[in-house]
Amino acid sequence: MVSHIDDDELTMISFGEPTRPADEEHLTQCEHCQSRLKQLDFVVSTARGVTDADRPVAPPDSVWDAVVAELALTPEKPVASVTSIEVARNRILLGSAVTAGLILGQSDDALNSVVVARTKLEPVAGSGLQGTAAVEASGDSSTLRVSVRDLPAVSDGYYEVWMATADAGKMVALGTLNPGSDAAFILPRGMKTADYPLVDVSLERFDGNAGHSAVSVVRGQLPV
Amino acid sequence: MTATLLHDYLTVALFREPDTRSWGSFVELEAQDVVEDVSVRFVDGDETALADAYRAWSSLVHTIALRKTGNDADAADITQAVFVSAWRGRAGFDPQRGTLPAWLLGITRRRIADHWEAQSRDVRKLTAVGESQDDEPVEAHMDSVIDRVLLVDELSRLGEPQRNIMELAFFQDLTHAQIAGQLGLPLGTVKSHIRRSLERLRLRLEVDGVAY
Numbered sequence: 306m307v308s309h310i311d312d313d314e315l316t317m318i319s320f321g322e323p324t325r326p327a328d329e330e331h332l333t334q335c336e337h338c339q340s341r342l343k344q345l346d347f348v349v350s351t352a353r354g355v356t357d358a359d360r361p362v363a364p365p366d367s368v369w370d371a372v373v374a375e376l377a378l379t380p381e382k383p384v385a386s387v388t389s390i391e392v393a394r395n396r397i398l399l400g401s402a403v404t405a406g407l408i409l410g411q412s413d414d415a416l417n418s419v420v421v422a423r424t425k426l427e428p429v430a431g432s433g434l435q436g437t438a439a440v441e442a443s444g445d446s447s448t449l450r451v452s453v454r455d456l457p458a459v460s461d462g463y464y465e466v467w468m469a470t471a472d473a474g475k476m477v478a479l480g481t482l483n484p485g486s487d488a489a490f491i492l493p494r495g496m497k498t499a500d501y502p503l504v505d506v507s508l509e510r511f512d513g514n515a516g517h518s519a520v521s522v523v524r525g526q527l528p529v
Numbered sequence: 530m531t532a533t534l535l536h537d538y539l540t541v542a543l544f545r546e547p548d549t550r551s552w553g554s555f556v557e558l559e560a561q562d563v564v565e566d567v568s569v570r571f572v573d574g575d576e577t578a579l580a581d582a583y584r585a586w587s588s589l590v591h592t593i594a595l596r597k598t599g600n601d602a603d604a605a606d607i608t609q610a611v612f613v614s615a616w617r618g619r620a621g622f623d624p625q626r627g628t629l630p631a632w633l634l635g636i637t638r639r640r641i642a643d644h645w646e647a648q649s650r651d652v653r654k655l656t657a658v659g660e661s662q663d664d665e666p667v668e669a670h671m672d673s674v675i676d677r678v679l680l681v682d683e684l685s686r687l688g689e690p691q692r693n694i695m696e697l698a699f700f701q702d703l704t705h706a707q708i709a710g711q712l713g714l715p716l717g718t719v720k721s722h723i724r725r726s727l728e729r730l731r732l733r734l735e736v737d738g739v740a741y
Binding site: 313347365375 | 612
């Protein structure tokens with residue numbers, strides 16, 4: 306009775322991790338495992354062949370207008386391109402896409418606060434939006450200042466700022482970010498930015514659900 | 530603020546303290562629900578479902594059209610044609626036979642084929658007989674482009690930490706063990722995320738792709 310190579314092991318082989326001699330041996334004889342591995346190899350090689358040119362490109366707004374006109378419909382516009390989000394794409398390419406620059410000791414001209422960490426906020430899932438987040442320390446208080454350029458207005462929802470653990474397993478809701486203005490949030494005392502380095506802005510609906518909508522528009526990771 | 534309002538406010542505030550729900554599982558659940566919900570309303574002729582479908586899949590349709598034609602205006606025309614004919618032909622969509630995005634991609638392929646057909650008619654009119662349009666190798670190359678575009682699309686639909694893990698594995702060539710170390714996750718967790726995510730990507734390419 307042949308026992309096939311288990312899926313964890315086949316997956317690792319498809320990523321080019323070292324193969325155990327017994328599995329190597331089995332693979333030379335077992336068509337089932339060969340064909341399974343071939344399928345996985347195909348996915349890995351496709352992914353590793355991805356280039357910048359494979360990024361999604363949203364159609365111009367005029368296309369939706371033309372669809373509506375041609376069908377003689379009267380629906381509301383699908384809220385700019387912001388909500389092509391949960392579905393869409395981007396952010397990919399070159400790892401965690403976390404572009405973070407630590408600027409220590411740069412003084413903020415407003416108050417006696419000091420920027421202790423700063424990150425760019427990169428578009429999530431094709432939102433095309435960008436921004437910045439900075440943690441400012443002043444005395445024993447820390448503030449997260451968030452700015453997203455050209456944040457579109459939404460008719461039936463709002464934007465919320467979160468900080469999360471690096472694996473996004475735990476998150477803290479900080480508050481609302483309104484289009485057209487920056488926002489600053491006093492961080493809970495005792496919450497270490499090293500523990501919650503991800504800064505995320507989500508699109509929320511007025512649905513009474515206090516959890517994250519899973520629809521993020523920008524995200525960045527503070528250097529820890 | 531009245532006492533009642535203040536009470537409501539505090540109650541809400543208390544209940545929204547640190548939310549420990551993982552984004553990952555939530556995103557996956559929502560993604561499936563969204564596809565199903567949009568599909569049902571689409572077939573029912575609910576106009577908002579057309580807008581939802583457009584939001585969800587117009588970038589994918591447009592990107593494939595753009596890569597296939599290499600021309601902004603043609604890609605925009607094809608995208609428009611796909612959504613117009615999908616809406617007019619929605620009675621022909623059978624959720625039992627496939628997902629709405631797979632159906633939209635089928636229409637996209639037909640529209641792109643129509644486009645090339647029209648192009649080559651024009652070319653035949655213009656060029657001398659005997660100059661063949663040697664486009665076979667280009668087609669094969671373009672099929673792998675579609676696979677890559679689909680893969681990027683599906684990757685973006687993974688929740689966290691799965692997406693991060695897969696990006697590290699694919700694009701930074703980190704081993705499973707290195708990823709576990711970097712993210713501070715148990716190796717077994719990383720292994721099972723990678724196995725499941727790879728399978729999900731494989732299925733997407735199988736359902737919507739052209740390789741199989």
